[in-house]
Amino acid sequence: MGIKYLFVPRATLMYPEVSMDLCCNYRGMLKWYDDRCISCTMCARICPSGAIKMYKTDAKKYPGINYQRCIFCGYCRDICPVNALEFRPVHDKAYYSLDEQMQKPMEFVKGPPVEEEIKKVKPVFDEKRGLKYDSA
Amino acid sequence: MSEPETVELLIGPQHPGSGHMRLVAEVDGDIIIKFEPNIGYVHRAVEKIAETKTYLQVIPLVERPALADASNHNLGYILALEKLLDVEIPPRAQYLRMLLCEINRIHSHLYGLGIFGNMIGSSTMFEWAFQDREPLLELSQQLTGARLTYTYIVPGGVRRNLPADFKNNILKVFSYLEKRFVDYNKLFVNNPVTIARLEGVGVISKTDAARIGIVGPNLRGSGVPYDVRKVEPYCAYNEIDFDLITEEAGDCYARLLVRREEMKQSIRIVRQILDKMPDGPYFADKYMKMVNPKMKELVDQSGVLRFPALFTALKPAKGTAISRVEASRGELFYYIVSDGSAQPYRLRMITPSFKNVAGYKAALIGQRLADVPAVYGSLDYFPPEADR
Amino acid sequence: MMDATATAVQIILAIWHFIISPEFFIPIVFPGLITVLVVLLGLIWFERKLTAKVQLRYGPYYIAKHVGGVIQLMADLMRYLFQEFIIPKDADKRVFVLAPIMLFTLTLLPVIAIPISSTFTAIHSDLTLLLVPTLATLAPLLVIIIGWSSNNKYSFIGSLREGYMIMSYEIPMFISVLAMAVAYNSLSLIQAVQKQTGIAWGLVINPLAAIAFFGALLMTSSRFPFDVSEAESEIVVGPYTEYSGIFFIFCLGAPYIKLYIYSLFFSLVFLGGWNPLVTPLTASPIINAILSGIVLLIKAGIVMAVAVYMRTIFGRFRIDQVLKLGWHKLFALSILAVILSLVLVGLGVL
Numbered sequence: 071m072g073i074k075y076l077f078v079p080r081a082t083l084m085y086p087e088v089s090m091d092l093c094c095n096y097r098g099m100l101k102w103y104d105d106r107c108i109s110c111t112m113c114a115r116i117c118p119s120g121a122i123k124m125y126k127t128d129a130k131k132y133p134g135i136n137y138q139r140c141i142f143c144g145y146c147r148d149i150c151p152v153n154a155l156e157f158r159p160v161h162d163k164a165y166y167s168l169d170e171q172m173q174k175p176m177e178f179v180k181g182p183p184v185e186e187e188i189k190k191v192k193p194v195f196d197e198k199r200g201l202k203y204d205s206a
Numbered sequence: 207m208s209e210p211e212t213v214e215l216l217i218g219p220q221h222p223g224s225g226h227m228r229l230v231a232e233v234d235g236d237i238i239i240k241f242e243p244n245i246g247y248v249h250r251a252v253e254k255i256a257e258t259k260t261y262l263q264v265i266p267l268v269e270r271p272a273l274a275d276a277s278n279h280n281l282g283y284i285l286a287l288e289k290l291l292d293v294e295i296p297p298r299a300q301y302l303r304m305l306l307c308e309i310n311r312i313h314s315h316l317y318g319l320g321i322f323g324n325m326i327g328s329s330t331m332f333e334w335a336f337q338d339r340e341p342l343l344e345l346s347q348q349l350t351g352a353r354l355t356y357t358y359i360v361p362g363g364v365r366r367n368l369p370a371d372f373k374n375n376i377l378k379v380f381s382y383l384e385k386r387f388v389d390y391n392k393l394f395v396n397n398p399v400t401i402a403r404l405e406g407v408g409v410i411s412k413t414d415a416a417r418i419g420i421v422g423p424n425l426r427g428s429g430v431p432y433d434v435r436k437v438e439p440y441c442a443y444n445e446i447d448f449d450l451i452t453e454e455a456g457d458c459y460a461r462l463l464v465r466r467e468e469m470k471q472s473i474r475i476v477r478q479i480l481d482k483m484p485d486g487p488y489f490a491d492k493y494m495k496m497v498n499p500k501m502k503e504l505v506d507q508s509g510v511l512r513f514p515a516l517f518t519a520l521k522p523a524k525g526t527a528i529s530r531v532e533a534s535r536g537e538l539f540y541y542i543v544s545d546g547s548a549q550p551y552r553l554r555m556i557t558p559s560f561k562n563v564a565g566y567k568a569a570l571i572g573q574r575l576a577d578v579p580a581v582y583g584s585l586d587y588f589p590p591e592a593d594r
Numbered sequence: 595m596m597d598a599t600a601t602a603v604q605i606i607l608a609i610w611h612f613i614i615s616p617e618f619f620i621p622i623v624f625p626g627l628i629t630v631l632v633v634l635l636g637l638i639w640f641e642r643k644l645t646a647k648v649q650l651r652y653g654p655y656y657i658a659k660h661v662g663g664v665i666q667l668m669a670d671l672m673r674y675l676f677q678e679f680i681i682p683k684d685a686d687k688r689v690f691v692l693a694p695i696m697l698f699t700l701t702l703l704p705v706i707a708i709p710i711s712s713t714f715t716a717i718h719s720d721l722t723l724l725l726v727p728t729l730a731t732l733a734p735l736l737v738i739i740i741g742w743s744s745n746n747k748y749s750f751i752g753s754l755r756e757g758y759m760i761m762s763y764e765i766p767m768f769i770s771v772l773a774m775a776v777a778y779n780s781l782s783l784i785q786a787v788q789k790q791t792g793i794a795w796g797l798v799i800n801p802l803a804a805i806a807f808f809g810a811l812l813m814t815s816s817r818f819p820f821d822v823s824e825a826e827s828e829i830v831v832g833p834y835t836e837y838s839g840i841f842f843i844f845c846l847g848a849p850y851i852k853l854y855i856y857s858l859f860f861s862l863v864f865l866g867g868w869n870p871l872v873t874p875l876t877a878s879p880i881i882n883a884i885l886s887g888i889v890l891l892i893k894a895g896i897v898m899a900v901a902v903y904m905r906t907i908f909g910r911f912r913i914d915q916v917l918k919l920g921w922h923k924l925f926a927l928s929i930l931a932v933i934l935s936l937v938l939v940g941l942g943v944l
Contacts (some may be wrong), residue, residue, distance in 0.1 A: 095366070095510060097351040115518040123237035143266050143357045147511040148365070151498045157351075193344050195375040213747055236913070327821065327910030333649035399909045575751070576912040 090193060097144045098161045100135065101181030106154040107132065108122055113146035113155065124144055132175035138168070158182055212239060217248050217578060225582065227589040229566075236574045243566050249593040256553040261287060261520045264550065266357050271557065272591040273354060274314035275534040277306045280359045282531035282555075286540040287361050290522035291528070298486045299363035300441045305479050306349065307441075308472045312383075313342050314425070314534035315465045315472075322462065322583030323394060326403055331394045338386055341379045348372060360513075361520065363489035367509035369562055373480050380473050387470070395466065404459040408569035408581040411456055420565040421558045422536025423468060424585055427461035429454045436534040445482070448475050458584035465586070492516075494568055519548040533558055535586050559592035602792055620716040620824030621706050625858060630702060633854055635667045641902040642666070648906040656846055671843060679839035682745060689743040694844040695735040701851045704729040709784050709856055711846065711886035722783040727771055728858050733852060734760045734814070740845065742872070752832030755822055755913050759813060762920030767810040768804040769928035773862055777803075783862055788857040796864035803931035804864045809924050811860060812902065813916070815853035818905040822913050853898060861893035 108145040109130045114122045121139035124131040147155040165171045217229040227242040252271060256264045268283045269276035281303055288295065300409070316335045323331025343353045358365050394400055396446065415428035425432055431452050435443045448502050451467040453460035454517045489511055496514035497505065505512050524546040531538045536558025543552040562585050569581050612618055619815045620626055639654065646653030654666035707725040709715035719725070734756060742754020775781055777800055778789045790796055797804045807831055834845040911919070 095351050096347065104417075112515060112518055116260075116262060116513075118259065118266045141266055141355070141357075142352065144351060144365075145262070145357075145513070148511060149515070149517060150514065151501060151512075153501065153504060195341065195344070195378045213751075215747055225599065324908070327818065329645070330649050330906050333651060337650055393907065394909075397908065399911060402908060403912060574912065574914065592712055 085201065096159045096161075097142045098157050098159050099137070099142075099163065099182035100140075100147065100178075101155045101156050101158050102133065102135075102175070103156070104132065104175065104179050106152045108152055110151060112151070116145045116149050118143060118145065120132040127128045127175065130180050132193075134172070134178050137171040137173070138163070215575070224588065225589050225594040226274055226594075227587075231570075231575070231578065233575050236576075238570055238573055238575060238578075241570045243563050245560075245563060245589070245592055247593065248444075249592050250590075251370075252594040253553050253555065258549065258550045260518070261522065261550060262517050263359070264553065265360070266355065268553075268555065269355060269357065271594050272314075272533065272535070272559075272588060274317045274588075275307075275310040275573075276354065277303075277310050277356050277358060278356065278390075278531055278533035279538060279555075279557075280407075281307055281441075282529050282533070282538045282540045283542075283553075284359050284361055285531065286527045286529035286542045287522065289527040290525060290542065290544055291520075292523065293362055293490050295363060295490060296444065296487050297484045299488045299490075301479055301483050302364045302368065302488060303359055304441050304443065304446070305476060306346070306356065306364075308476050308479070309342060309346060311472045311534045312469050313339055315469050316342075318465060318534075318586040319390075319394075322586075325579035328394060328397070331390070332522060334386070334390070338383065341382065345372075345376060345379060347547070348375070360511075360517075362493045363487070363511075365511045367488055368483070369509070376476065376480065380477070380574065383469075383473065387466070390466070395462065400517070401459065404580060404584070405455075405457060407458050407577050408584060409455070409588060410565060410568050414568050415565075416458070418564040418568055419561050420536070420585075421561050422532075422534070423464045424461055424536070424562060424565055426450070426452045427464045428456035434530050434537050438530060440529070440531065446475055446478050448478075458580050461584045461586075484559045507590055521546060521548050535559055535588065535591070536561060555594065557591045557594065558592060559586075559588050560594075562587055563592060595638050616718050620708070620710065620714075624710060625705050625708055625891075625931055627702065629891075630705070630851055630854060634850055636664070637850055637854070637898055637902065638667050639664050640899065641905065644899075644903060645906050672818070674840050674843050677839040679841065680836075682836055685745045685836065686743040689739060690836075691735055692843075693740045693743060694841045694848075695847050697733060697740065698844040698851070700736065701733045701848050701855070703732065704855050705740060705857075707783070707789075708855075710890060711883045714883040714886075715784070720780070723771065723775055723778075723781045723786060723863070726783075726855070727767060728751045730814075730852065730855060731760075731764055734846065735849075737833055742760070743835040746836055749835045752835070757835060758822075758917055759822065759920070762917050763810045763813040763924070766806050766920065766924035766928040767814075769925070770794045770806040770810070771863075773803040773928065773931035773935045776932065776939060779939070786863055787866070790866050795866045798890050800931055800935055802927050802934055806924050806928040806931055807860060807864070809919075809927075811856045811897075812904065813855070813920065814849075815856065815901070816849045817853070817901050818910060820916055821910045822916055853901060854894070857894045857897035857901070858890065858927065860897050861890060865893045866895070 089158075109124075109132065111124050111131065111133075113133055115126050119139040119141050121136045121141075122133045123136065125134045144157070147157060158181055163182055212232050212234045215231045217231060219226050225246050230240075230242045230244055232240040252267055256267055261268065265280060265283065265512065272279055277318050316339050320332045320335030323329070323335065346356065347353045349372065350356045350366060363442055368375045370436075376484055394419055410424070410428050412429045415425050416430050431450050433450050434440075436450055448471045451464050451471065453464050493514050494502070496516055497512055501512040504510075524543050524544060526541065526543050528542075529540045531540075538558055539556040540552040541552075541556075542550055545551045565585050566581065566587075568583070570578065573581070611826075613623075622628065662787045670688040681690060704726045705721045706716045707719075707729065709722065715722075717725075737756045739752045741749040741756065744750075774786070774796060777796075780786065780789075790799075816822075834842065837845055
């Protein structure tokens with residue numbers, strides 16, 4: 071019976087060379103829009119792990135994020151009353167030092183970088199194989 | 207010269223056959239005489255941390271111990287909280303909650319079968335079961351936005367609406383899974399090695415099972431027909447039609463069969479949920495009124511919820527509340543004591559794996575040493591869930 | 595000047611004759627040391643790739659991408675060479691260090707008795723059919739010594755299990771060899787192959803003995819489902835728990851070498867030896883030797899591939915179930931095989 075499986079294609083996604091195209095509404099890393107923010111500090115208050123902290127710049131307070139603590143739960147985006155936080159479909163940025171992970175508002179506004187060279191595939195549901203990966 | 211010598215074996219945390227927990231076995235030749243599980247290796251004080259966080263912040267905390275069925279734990283906590291909050295849940299939200307919980311049940315049983323296969327030695331079963339989790343993870347991602355740690359259920363309803371072509375996708379995945387179950391039967395369940403290894407091993411009789419208090423598929427594998435979804439239906443389980451699976455033998459093989467049949471019943475439940483899903487809002491009106499009107503337009507357009515500002519400091523009424531939920535591994539019990547402030551005064555969660563620890567002693571005394579992994583896999587014990 | 599080159603050429607020719615003489619070639623080059631190392635590399639790679647394909651994943655992939663990761667084992671070997679070798683304080687030091695080395699080399703010993711063709715043998719004796727299994731039984735004793743010298747409860751249990759298993763698989767193996775010796779009416783491997791060329795393969799003559807021997811082959815080389823003494827989830831790695839570094843490779847390579855030796859033996863006794871089907875190859879002795887060697891290796895390869903494939907399907911038995919299987923089923927089968935051989939010889943078929 072195992073012989074049948076010698077002819078079925080493999081199910082692994084070869085990750086560093088090929089990356090999955092994440093669909094919309096994926097809870098990845100965040101991008102903050104500073105022109106919409108009203109400094110209500112609700113995002114910092116609701117964060118379960120204390121990843122968002124308010125930094126005082128000039129007269130107003132702006133949020134910065136610590137990606138070491140972020141658990142990607144999405145509460146901050148859901149509670150923001152002016153829709154100033156947005157998810158980006160990036161989940162795998164590696165940092166070399168702790169300082170880079172604690173982003174002050176100046177870097178938070180830039181959002182996470184997007185890798186261009188990786189081949190992206192989209193997962194498609196299929197009856198015979200469960201999940202197939204087609205090129206996006 | 208003739209005194210019996212027993213060897214004390216520490217099947218400790220760093221052992222390929224024991225998960226991350228400590229088991230102390232005293233072995234005479236090959237027969238186990240005394241057996242003591244020594245839990246607490248991965249204790250992280252979840253209940254104590256919960257006393258320092260607000261009610262909404264406790265949700266990710268509470269769903270992390272049992273990773274494979276995170277939303278069952280989430281649901282138990284929210285059901286207890288909603289008794290204190292006095293809020294009306296719309297029926298569509300109840301059906302969506304049940305949908306995610308049943309998907310999690312299939313996921314958790316696949317995980318348990320995979321670990322079971324690994325303990326017996328059949329690494330093919332392990333790889334196949336873990337690969338078949340992948341379509342389920344992808345489905346959960348389309349529904350909630352995250353692959354494994356959902357935080358989908360909030361007090362008042364759920365966080366997202368059903369996406370557009372979800373029903374087609376899920377039906378495709380189910381027909382794929384049903385074909386795979388046939389293969390699992392051929393490879394693992396009907397394999398003569400598996401049957402020889404598991405039949406008659408680790409028997410827990412009916413009276414013993416009811417007396418020592420093991421729960422979940424272990425209890426049903428010993429012939430006791432108890433399932434919280436039938437006894438005390440929560441959400442909308444009394445409107446859904448499904449069977450209660452029991453097996454009479456009480457050995458490891460019976461528990462394996464119970465889990466396999468429960469996966470099929472979960473597929474049946476999800477099909478009924480998708481057919482019967484009512485239309486309407488997916489979040490309670492009482493809190494929806496408090497959302498900013500600009501945000502409300504966005505909510506209606508995109509199908510993704512925005513929270514009202516009240517959620518940063520939700521203050522339920524003073525008092526205590528309990529709730530019982532059927533998680534994949536057994537019955538889960540929550541107890542919240544609130545003193546009117548924004549943080550819970552006491553949160554107590556009794557997880558099913560904690561209750562299943564008593565099953566080790568009843569099942570393993572008098573068995574051979576080689577049965578320890580078999581019984582471990584069949585009880586589907588998950589150390590982080592038991593140690594919280 | 596001319597004398598110097600002439601003597602140099604003579605020396606080189608003498609060395610060349612020495613190398614291709616059977617007494618040197620068989621134990622060192624052909625089914626001997628160098629081939630064993632190459633086969634070990636290929637066999638472990640093949641096992642990992644095959645189980646990976648059945649389990650719908652890639653096996654060794656990154657090391658030599660174009661050939662599919664064949665030299666993965668070389669990379670593992672280099673890593674283990676540089677790893678620190680830890681000797682436990684309470685272990686019996688001399689035995690702890692010597693036993694794996696002896697294990698690795700002594701499992702290679704039966705190869706001297708294996709003939710490649712009817713004229714190319716290392717030992718010219720009439721008893722080679724008996725010699726190969728006899729020399730191969732030295733190895734399991736060393737496994738028991740390894741387990742005892744590690745001073746670790748788990749190794750001790752593992753070596754006890756190996757001891758039990760030795761009793762239960764050696765006896766069916768010898769009795770099925772006896773059955774085949776009765777069928778071929780001699781104790782020499784060369785005559786066994788020549789008998790098979792006339793009539794049919796040993797598999798067809800006495801299938802019961804073939805099944806019993808194949809079962810014993812799986813047990814001795816610790817292939818699934820009889821993986822009991824090593825690499826299991828109850829006893830960490832069995833008798834070899836305390837070893838690290840290059841000795842780990844020695845210990846885990848030994849069952850594969852046993853598998854190789856026994857599959858060469860199986861293909862000589864049951865699968866027609868060095869002849870392609872049932873007709874003999876006739877050509878000059880050197881070409882005969884080369885072609886026969888290649889055919890023998892291919893047949894041994896088929897046996898090894900089947901033995902390795904069992905890993906994907908089966909789980910692992912418990913020790914008492916293995917013993918029961920060995921004593922009840924295999925022992926009974928091998929006795930029946932002897933009776934079948936006696937009947938066939940008595941009827942004049944052979």
